[in-house]
Amino acid sequence: MKKLLVMCGSGIATSTVVMGKVKTWLEENGYDKNVKLYQSKIAEEVNHIDDYDIVISTTVVPESVQDKVIMGLPLLTGIGADALWEEVKKEIEA
Numbered sequence: 490m491k492k493l494l495v496m497c498g499s500g501i502a503t504s505t506v507v508m509g510k511v512k513t514w515l516e517e518n519g520y521d522k523n524v525k526l527y528q529s530k531i532a533e534e535v536n537h538i539d540d541y542d543i544v545i546s547t548t549v550v551p552e553s554v555q556d557k558v559i560m561g562l563p564l565l566t567g568i569g570a571d572a573l574w575e576e577v578k579k580e581i582e583a
Contacts, residue, residue, distance in 0.1 A: 495561065
């Protein structure tokens with residue numbers, strides 16, 4: 490089972506919106522049984538990024554972990570969302 494973390498600056502606002510979209514997408518695409526979802530704030534997770542298989546963030550992340558994080562702003566703006574979902578799909582199926 491893959492572990493997917495959704496995080497934002499406070500762990501409350503934008504991560505909640507993105508979490509809802511991720512949950513719906515997982516269900517619609519048949520991945521909901523293969524992925525366990527987590528939600529948090531960046532301050533608590535930045536040193537634990539490697540504990541997760543997939544990380545989606547709606548806030549800026551330190552350069553040291555940027556290559557491990559999918560930027561989740563497209564899920565808030567709608568611009569580039571299809572590319573983001575393709576990246577998530579690739580990580581789930583890896």
